Amino acid sequence: MTALSTPIADWIVVLPVVLALLGAALLLMPMRSRLPLGGLAILVTAAICANDVLLFMRVFADGPLAMTMGKWLPPFGISFSADVMGAAFALAGAFVTLVVLFYLAVGEPRGDREQGLYPLILLLLAGISGAFLTGDLFNLYVWFEVMLIASFGLLAGGGRAIQLDATVKYGFLNFLATTLFLMALGLLYGLLGTLNMADIALSAPKAAPAAMAGIGALFLLAFGTKAAAFPVNTWLPASYHAPPAALSALLAGLLTKVGVYALLRTLVALLPGARETLEPAIAVIAIATMLLAPLGAIAETNLRRAIGFMVIGGIGIALSGLALPSQAGLAGATLYVFHAILTMTALYLVAGLAEKLTGETDSRRMGGLYAASAPVSILFLVAVLAASGVPPFLGFWPKLLLLQAGAGNAGLVGIALVVALLVNALLTLIAGTRLWAHIFWRQKPDRAVPPAVSAGLASVPAAILVAAIVLAGLWPDLPVAAANAAASGLIDPAQYIAAVGLGGAP
Amino acid sequence: MEIAFAALVGVFLAVAVFLLLSRTLIRMLLGLAVLGNAVNLLIFTAGRLTRAVPPIVPEGATVPSAPFANPLPQALILTAIVIGFAMFAFLLVLAWRACQALETDDTGAMRLAEPEGGPHPPLSY
Numbered sequence: 001m002t003a004l005s006t007p008i009a010d011w012i013v014v015l016p017v018v019l020a021l022l023g024a025a026l027l028l029m030p031m032r033s034r035l036p037l038g039g040l041a042i043l044v045t046a047a048i049c050a051n052d053v054l055l056f057m058r059v060f061a062d063g064p065l066a067m068t069m070g071k072w073l074p075p076f077g078i079s080f081s082a083d084v085m086g087a088a089f090a091l092a093g094a095f096v097t098l099v100v101l102f103y104l105a106v107g108e109p110r111g112d113r114e115q116g117l118y119p120l121i122l123l124l125l126a127g128i129s130g131a132f133l134t135g136d137l138f139n140l141y142v143w144f145e146v147m148l149i150a151s152f153g154l155l156a157g158g159g160r161a162i163q164l165d166a167t168v169k170y171g172f173l174n175f176l177a178t179t180l181f182l183m184a185l186g187l188l189y190g191l192l193g194t195l196n197m198a199d200i201a202l203s204a205p206k207a208a209p210a211a212m213a214g215i216g217a218l219f220l221l222a223f224g225t226k227a228a229a230f231p232v233n234t235w236l237p238a239s240y241h242a243p244p245a246a247l248s249a250l251l252a253g254l255l256t257k258v259g260v261y262a263l264l265r266t267l268v269a270l271l272p273g274a275r276e277t278l279e280p281a282i283a284v285i286a287i288a289t290m291l292l293a294p295l296g297a298i299a300e301t302n303l304r305r306a307i308g309f310m311v312i313g314g315i316g317i318a319l320s321g322l323a324l325p326s327q328a329g330l331a332g333a334t335l336y337v338f339h340a341i342l343t344m345t346a347l348y349l350v351a352g353l354a355e356k357l358t359g360e361t362d363s364r365r366m367g368g369l370y371a372a373s374a375p376v377s378i379l380f381l382v383a384v385l386a387a388s389g390v391p392p393f394l395g396f397w398p399k400l401l402l403l404q405a406g407a408g409n410a411g412l413v414g415i416a417l418v419v420a421l422l423v424n425a426l427l428t429l430i431a432g433t434r435l436w437a438h439i440f441w442r443q444k445p446d447r448a449v450p451p452a453v454s455a456g457l458a459s460v461p462a463a464i465l466v467a468a469i470v471l472a473g474l475w476p477d478l479p480v481a482a483a484n485a486a487a488s489g490l491i492d493p494a495q496y497i498a499a500v501g502l503g504g505a506p
Numbered sequence: 507m508e509i510a511f512a513a514l515v516g517v518f519l520a521v522a523v524f525l526l527l528s529r530t531l532i533r534m535l536l537g538l539a540v541l542g543n544a545v546n547l548l549i550f551t552a553g554r555l556t557r558a559v560p561p562i563v564p565e566g567a568t569v570p571s572a573p574f575a576n577p578l579p580q581a582l583i584l585t586a587i588v589i590g591f592a593m594f595a596f597l598l599v600l601a602w603r604a605c606q607a608l609e610t611d612d613t614g615a616m617r618l619a620e621p622e623g624g625p626h627p628p629l630s631y
Contacts, residue, residue, distance in 0.1 A: 145589045161607040165618040183545045190552025
C-alpha cells in the first residue's frame with residue numbers, strides 16, 4: 001500500500017472515463033421525460049473534450065502521467081497512464097463524438113430517436129477513452145468489451161432487419177476477437193506474472209522469445225480483427241452501412257482505430273521482440289490491406305460501403321508503420337490514426353448528407369448533386385482528397401513520414417511498403433474521385449435536374465471536421481511534433497515506465 | 507495436473523472452433539460459449555494450479571504464508587465470466603431477433619446487408 005495519494009491535478013487521467021460513465025448513467029435516468037437529452041450529452045462530451053485538451057497539453061509538455069487505483073503500488077493496482085499517443089487519440093475521439101452529437105442535434109429529425117441512443121454514445125466514449133488511457137492490459141480488455149456492448153446497441157438500435165443482419169456479423173466476429181485477446185492475456189500472465197503495461201515492458205525481454213512471439217501473434221490476430229486488417233476485415237463492410245449515417249460515422253471514427261492503438265501499444269512498446277519476429281507477417285498484412293481495400297472501394301456501388309473499404313485501406317497504412325518501427329514510421333502511423341479518426345468520421349457524415357439530399361444509398365442512382373448543393377460536394381471532395389493523402393490536407397503528412405521511413409529501411413520490406421503506399425494512394429484517389437464524379441458531377445441517370453436543396457445546419461458538423469483537417473494540414477507543426485513525441489515514447493518507454501512508478505534500477 | 511488441464515483446454519478449443527465453423531447461429535453461439543470457457547480454463551491453468559491452499563492472510567501477518575493459491579487469475583476469470591455472460595445474453599437475443607426478421611438462422615442466407623451477386627460497378631467515370 002502506498003501512503004501517497006494522487007494529487008488532484010493528476011486526476012485528469014481518469015476524468016474522461018469517469019465523466020463519460022457518470023453522464024451515461026445520468027442520461028439513463030430521465031429517459032422517458034421530455035428533457036433535451038442531446039443537449040446534456042453535448043455538455044458532458046464538451047467537458048470531456050476540454051479535459052482531454054488539458055491532459056494532452058500536460059502530457060505533451062511534461063511527459064507521461066499515471067495514476068494507480070486504490071492505494072496499491074503500481075504493478076499490483078490498476079494503473080491509468082497517458083502518454084502523448086493515448087492522450088492525442090482520446091482527444092480526437094472525444095472531439096468527433098462531440099461533432100457527431102452536434103450532427104444528431106441539428107441534422108436528424110427528432111421524434112423517432114431510440115431512447116437509449118445518448119447513454120450508448122457516452123458509454124462508447126467511456127470505452128474508447130478508457131482503452132486509450134489505461135495502463136493495464138486486462139483493464140484494456142474490459143474497455144474493449146465496454147466499447148463492444150455500446151457499439152452493439154448503436155448498430156442494432158432501431159431493429160431494422162438490415163441492422164440486425166449487420167449486428168450478427170459484427171457481433172460474432174468482434175466478440176471472437178476480444179476472446180482471442182483474453183486468451184493472449186492469460187498466456188502472457190502465465191509467462192510474466194503481470195498485466196501492468198509498464199511492468200510487462202520491463203519483464204518481457206527476459207521471457208522466452210518463442211513463447212513471446214506466439215503471444216504476439218495472438219495479439220496481432222485479435223487486434224487485427226478489431227482493426228479490420230485484410231484477411232479478417234469482413235465484418236466491417238458487412239456492418240458499417242446499416243445504422244443511420246451519424247452512427248456509422250461515430251463507429252468508423254473510433255472502433256478500428258482502437259485496434260490499431262492496441263497493436264502499436266502491445267507490439268511496439270511492450271513486446272518489441274515479438275514484433276521483430278512477426279515483422280514479415282505484419283508487412284504482408286499491411287501491403288495486402290493497402291492494395292485490396294481500395295479495389296473493394298472501386299468495385300462497390302453502395303456509397304457508405306465503399307467508404308467502409310476506404311477505412312480498411314487506412315488501417316493498412318497505419319499497419320505499415322508497425323512494420324517500419326523507426327522514429328518516422330511510428331510517428332507516421334500515430335499521425336495517420338489521428339487523421340483517420342477525423343477524416344473517416346467526416347467522410348461518413350458527408351455521405352449521410354448526400355444520402356439525405358438524394359434519398360438514395362446507391363451511388364449509381366445519385367447524381368447531379370453539385371448543382372443541387374455545392375458546399376456538400378466541396379466537403380466530400382476535400383474529405384476524399386485528405387483520405388488519399390493529397391498535399392494540402394492533414395492526410396499528406398503521415399504518408400510523407402511513412403514514405404521517409406520506408407525509404408530509410410534498406411531491406412526489401414521498405415521498398416515493398418513504399419510501393420504499396422504509393423499504389424494505395426493512387427487507388428484510393430481513383431475510388432474517391434469516382435464516387436465524387438458519380439454522385440456530384442455526373443448527371444442523374446434519368447437526366448432529371450435535381451432541385452437546389454440546402455443541407456442547411458446539417459452540413460456544419462462535417463464542415464467543422466473538414467476545416468480541422470485543412471487547418472491541421474496547412475499548419476502541421478503541432479501534429480507532427482506530437483506524433484514524433486508519441487513515436488519516441490513508443491520506441492523507448494522508459495519515461496512511461498518511470499511515470500507509472502516502476503523501473504528505477506533494472 | 508497442468509497437462510490434464512492443458513489437454514482439456516485443447517479439447518474445449520477444438521469443440522469451439524468446430525461449432526464456430528458451422529453456419530447455424532445457435533451452434534455458433536454455443537461455440538462462443540465453449541470458447542469463453544476454454545479461455546477461462548486457460549487463464550486458470552496459466553496462473554499455476556495450487557490445490558487446497560486458500561490465499562488468506564493469517565492473523566497478525568501482512569502476507570499469506572508461502573504456498574498459496576494465486577487469487578489474481580480467479581479475479582480475472584470472474585470478470586471474464588461476467589462480461590462473457592453479458593455478451594452471450596445479448597448475442598442470444600440478437601440471434602433470436604435476427605431469425606425472426608430474416609426468417610433464417612443460416613448465416614449463409616443472411617444477405618440483407620451484403621446483397622448476393624451485387625451489381626457491377628459503373629463503367630463510366
